[in-house]
Amino acid sequence: MKRTSRDIRTANRYEVLRQIIAESPTSRQELAAATGLSLATVATLVGELLDLRMITEVGFEDSAGGRPRGLVAVNASGGALIGVDIAETYVHVELFDLALNVLARADEDMRPGESRPEQVVGHVAAAVGSVVAQAGVEAARVLGVGVSVPGQVDRDTGIAEYAPNWDWHDVPLLDLLAEHIAYPLHLDNPLRACAVAELWFGAARGRGDAVVVNLGTGVGAGLALGGGLHRGVSNSAGEWGHTTLVLDGRLCHCGNHGCVETYVGAPGIMQNLRELSPRSVLLHPEDQTATIDALAAAVAESDPVALKVVRDTARYLGAGIADLVNLLNPEVVVLSSWVAARLGEPLLEEVRQAVARHALRRPLAATEIVLSPIPTDPVSLGAATFALEGALQSVGQRAVKRTHARSRTAPPS
Numbered sequence: 539m540k541r542t543s544r545d546i547r548t549a550n551r552y553e554v555l556r557q558i559i560a561e562s563p564t565s566r567q568e569l570a571a572a573t574g575l576s577l578a579t580v581a582t583l584v585g586e587l588l589d590l591r592m593i594t595e596v597g598f599e600d601s602a603g604g605r606p607r608g609l610v611a612v613n614a615s616g617g618a619l620i621g622v623d624i625a626e627t628y629v630h631v632e633l634f635d636l637a638l639n640v641l642a643r644a645d646e647d648m649r650p651g652e653s654r655p656e657q658v659v660g661h662v663a664a665a666v667g668s669v670v671a672q673a674g675v676e677a678a679r680v681l682g683v684g685v686s687v688p689g690q691v692d693r694d695t696g697i698a699e700y701a702p703n704w705d706w707h708d709v710p711l712l713d714l715l716a717e718h719i720a721y722p723l724h725l726d727n728p729l730r731a732c733a734v735a736e737l738w739f740g741a742a743r744g745r746g747d748a749v750v751v752n753l754g755t756g757v758g759a760g761l762a763l764g765g766g767l768h769r770g771v772s773n774s775a776g777e778w779g780h781t782t783l784v785l786d787g788r789l790c791h792c793g794n795h796g797c798v799e800t801y802v803g804a805p806g807i808m809q810n811l812r813e814l815s816p817r818s819v820l821l822h823p824e825d826q827t828a829t830i831d832a833l834a835a836a837v838a839e840s841d842p843v844a845l846k847v848v849r850d851t852a853r854y855l856g857a858g859i860a861d862l863v864n865l866l867n868p869e870v871v872v873l874s875s876w877v878a879a880r881l882g883e884p885l886l887e888e889v890r891q892a893v894a895r896h897a898l899r900r901p902l903a904a905t906e907i908v909l910s911p912i913p914t915d916p917v918s919l920g921a922a923t924f925a926l927e928g929a930l931q932s933v934g935q936r937a938v939k940r941t942h943a944r945s946r947t948a949p950p951s
């Protein structure tokens with residue numbers, strides 16, 4: 539697919555705002571140096587962002603002799619963004635200001651079996667209503683809502699095409715949500731949400747090629763290649779969780795056997811524990827979160843069973859990550875999402891050793907493996923970033939009929 543001049547302009551706009559959010563206040567000259575764009579291009583893009591009230595002028599920089607340089611900074615109160623993280627076991631929603639500070643949070647638990655689209659939509663609508671009320675922002679200031687849902691999604695039509703853990707097929711999720719939520723909506727999945735969060739705010743910022751390994755109930759790899767999100771031709775790149783790790787191995791929801799996910803996703807880790815110690819007190823049948831929490835606590839106490847489970851899981855994970863390292867030669871591999879956050883350093887250490895046993899020397903030497911440095915939920919941050927990107931994309935094409943985002947005028951119910 540050919541990149542149009544509008545695509546390039548949009549990418550440049552992202553780059554300039556990303557830099558301003560990271561380094562406020564800053565000058566046009568510093569922005570040009572940091573982004574590699576010409577001063578004239580930066581000046582135009584800064585002008586657009588000022589018109590949108592996403593940034594503001596904040597005085598002048600002291601300069602030795604020469605003309606004083608005008609400084610700009612992100613206008614935190616210039617708008618609000620909402621990120622929705624729909625997972626298999628919970629809905630987590632955060633409302634951010636434009637500097638991407640969290641102003642409000644809401645959580646809804648999803649009980650096992652509670653996976654019908656209308657149930658999920660009900661939880662999302664309740665949580666979105668809650669964060670807007672908590673933060674006390676005017677509806678008009680909400681620039682958009684990014685929604686991350688597991689599985690394959692068509693972001694142009696807003697359809698959740700396939701969610702293996704719920705057996706969803708072609709669910710018109712954005713249309714269902716638009717019946718309850720009045721803001722522009724943007725749909726994508728957690729792989730890309732985590733990748734875009736790392737790209738804008740985390741370990742992939744300023745890196746050319748990064749792989750964001752998402753370890754939750756489901757597993758996948760968000761790919762940031764050449765400094766931008768890699769989606770593939772039909773928005774499904776990164777389904778590494780469903781690549782084969784063990785021939786004729788464990789049965790996966792997707793119908794295949796031996797997928798990476800069946801060994802290193804939360805249910806896979808539970809199975810690793812069950813095979814090692816079927817009656818372990820760490821095992822909370824039917825409760826992934828409780829089991830992973832119990833494992834993390836037991837590892838901290840040097841419990842031998844828990845240590846062995848983390849090591850076994852890291853062996854599988856390391857072999858799979860070594861494939862990614864050999865295939866993509868990334869600068870950084872980021873371990874992200876809730877399972878990685880909870881198992882933390884002990885898992886990271888074991889994974890580094892396991893990757894070193896499997897990967898080729900040259901790509902391995904160039905790759906750093908780290909935990910996500912994002913202190914909050916990376917999926918809702920990434921989802922909110924999609925809403926921010928959507929708002930930036932619509933600059934200069936306001937009159938053009940929107941195809942990527944739905945917007946309704948009715949107030950939220």
Ligand SMILES: [Zn+2]
Nearest residue numbers: 780790792797
């Ligand atoms: Zn699979």
